[in-house]
Amino acid sequence: MEHLFITQLSVNGQQTDYEVVFADETYHFRPKDQTAPVIRARREQDEWHVESPVADALREEALGKLDTYLLSQH
Numbered sequence: 317m318e319h320l321f322i323t324q325l326s327v328n329g330q331q332t333d334y335e336v337v338f339a340d341e342t343y344h345f346r347p348k349d350q351t352a353p354v355i356r357a358r359r360e361q362d363e364w365h366v367e368s369p370v371a372d373a374l375r376e377e378a379l380g381k382l383d384t385y386l387l388s389q390h
Contacts, residue, residue, distance in 0.1 A: 317344075325374060327352045336362045336382070342367065345378050357382065 324331045325345070325356040333348040334355075345355035355378045356367040364379050 321385055325352075325381070327374060334378075338384070343382055349379050 317337045320336045332346045332352045338345050343357045353370050358365045
């Protein structure tokens with residue numbers, strides 16, 4: 317598992333800290349607060365596939381943070 321970055325996402329109207337790691341070809345958003353959802357995303361053929369059931373707003377926020385991070389690495 318490779319640690320990538322720490323970020324905050326809005327979960328139920330509150331900012332929640334997440335650690336983002338990369339393992340098994342998947343990006344894992346692991347919440348510091350155990351009640352928040354884990355988010356798993358995989359990039360295939362230039363499309364994101366989220367492997368965990370989360371609200372659309374949370375999904376889009378997480379993918380936006382991931383896109384920003386990945387673009388900053390180039």
